[in-house]
Amino acid sequence: MNGTAGRNSNPGTSPDSPWQDFSNINGQTLNAGDRLLIKRGSVINQELRVSAEGTADRWAEIGAYGEGARPVIRRNWDIADRCVLIKDPDFLRIRSLAFSHAGKGLVVHYATPGHAGLVIEDCVAHHIEGIYREWTICSGIPEWRGYSAPTDDGFRASAGIAVSGRGRDITIRDCDLFQTSWGFWVAGEQVTLDRTYVHH
Numbered sequence: 001m002n003g004t005a006g007r008n009s010n011p012g013t014s015p016d017s018p019w020q021d022f023s024n025i026n027g028q029t030l031n032a033g034d035r036l037l038i039k040r041g042s043v044i045n046q047e048l049r050v051s052a053e054g055t056a057d058r059w060a061e062i063g064a065y066g067e068g069a070r071p072v073i074r075r076n077w078d079i080a081d082r083c084v085l086i087k088d089p090d091f092l093r094i095r096s097l098a099f100s101h102a103g104k105g106l107v108v109h110y111a112t113p114g115h116a117g118l119v120i121e122d123c124v125a126h127h128i129e130g131i132y133r134e135w136t137i138c139s140g141i142p143e144w145r146g147y148s149a150p151t152d153d154g155f156r157a158s159a160g161i162a163v164s165g166r167g168r169d170i171t172i173r174d175c176d177l178f179q180t181s182w183g184f185w186v187a188g189e190q191v192t193l194d195r196t197y198v199h200h
Helices: none
Strands: 029-031 035-039 050-055 060-064 072-074 083-089 092-095 098-102 103-112 116-121 124-128 159-165 166-171 176-178 182-185 189-194 197-199
Touching: 029 060, 029 124, 035 124, 050 060, 060 124, 083 098, 103 116, 124 159, 159 166, 166 182, 182 189
Parallel strands: 029 050, 035 060, 050 083, 060 092, 072 098, 083 103, 092 116, 098 124, 103 159, 116 166, 124 176, 159 182, 166 189, 176 197
Antiparallel strands: 098 103, 176 182
């Protein structure tokens, strides 16, 4: 995927013929060994919504390729915006991405039990804010009071990275979260947090 030089009419299977945004992949499931890669330097204003069915020896991956700054999923700085929603993944690695200017950043939601294997690493989230006190329509920003936020992800607040539900074997490492209402929020079993920096 290439936010500047891609085209959604391309096959999307190599750096020479990338898609431009998430239109062709949203609502789909990444299979074992699949890699959804975004070119570094890209800025995409669209929510990514996928699932993943990786295996212990062939993880699925969402990440970056090329050189330069992390690709950014940057929304419109509205309480109703979310950058990414991943539902019920198994053995998924998310790496080297940035999420910004939304009511919610990266949300991984386990709607059903029995799923395992999630690694989030080398990611940045900033300017993720607006939803407070765990209410979907309660905002500390006056202009947003009364606005509805996304409600299909099991998480009722603003966080740079949120993992909700009952997943297991979850690792978040080497991430940087700033100017977020909550830096991160994680529920699950066998959770590891390693070098995750939250600041203003």
